[in-house]
Amino acid sequence: xxxxxxxxxxxxxxxxxxxxxxxxxxxxxxxxxxxxxxxxxxxxxxxxxxxxxxxxxxxxxxxxxxxxxxxxxxxxxxxxxxxxxxxxxxxxxxxxxxxxxxxxxxxxxxxxxxxxxxxxxxxxxxxxxxxxxxxxxxxxxxxxxxxxx
Numbered sequence: 137x138x139x140x141x142x143x144x145x146x147x148x149x150x151x152x153x154x155x156x157x158x159x160x161x162x163x164x165x166x167x168x169x170x171x172x173x174x175x176x177x178x179x180x181x182x183x184x185x186x187x188x189x190x191x192x193x194x195x196x197x198x199x200x201x202x203x204x205x206x207x208x209x210x211x212x213x214x215x216x217x218x219x220x221x222x223x224x225x226x227x228x229x230x231x232x233x234x235x236x237x238x239x240x241x242x243x244x245x246x247x248x249x250x251x252x253x254x255x256x257x258x259x260x261x262x263x264x265x266x267x268x269x270x271x272x273x274x275x276x277x278x279x280x281x282x283x284x285x
Contacts, residue, residue: 139169140191141180148191149180155193167193167202167222173215181216190222203228229256230281239274239283251275252283 139155142148155169167190173181190202202222210217223231239251245266253260274283 137193137195139193141184142189142191143183143185144187144189148189151177151180157193165224165227169220169222171218171220172212173217181218184218184220189225190220201225226258227281229258230284231279233280234277235275235280235283236277237275240272242268242270244268249284252280256280 137155138150138152140148141151151171153169153171155167157165157167159165169190171177171181171184184204184207186204186207188204190204191200192198193200193202201224203225204220204222205228206221208219210219233256235251237251239248243251245262245268248269248271249260249262
């Protein structure tokens, strides 16, 4: 299958690779793929780095994007092999950003999630009625993903 790989700022390049996508319920999905050097992938292999964006993993109409978090470079004979691991961008945003304010007290779901998602550009929707919950010493360096869970 062909995926699209692009630097954080720039245009994407189609790369034919086999991918493995592990989806977990209520957790982050992990995408792994290997790029073996040939005349079509030579430039991508030499330039690829962490934080590059991967898209079209499940086909041309797939809108999900992943960010590369781990790159392992190897040699296979006289060719390079790059093993990449990526995770979905929304999960990555929640994992790398931290909340430093103390979150203590009784919060409605909307008020609590407004704190968790503030500044991320993500929207949330709460279906049904949920009672308020009491939180003690949340935040203080926790990731947004830890607060979300």
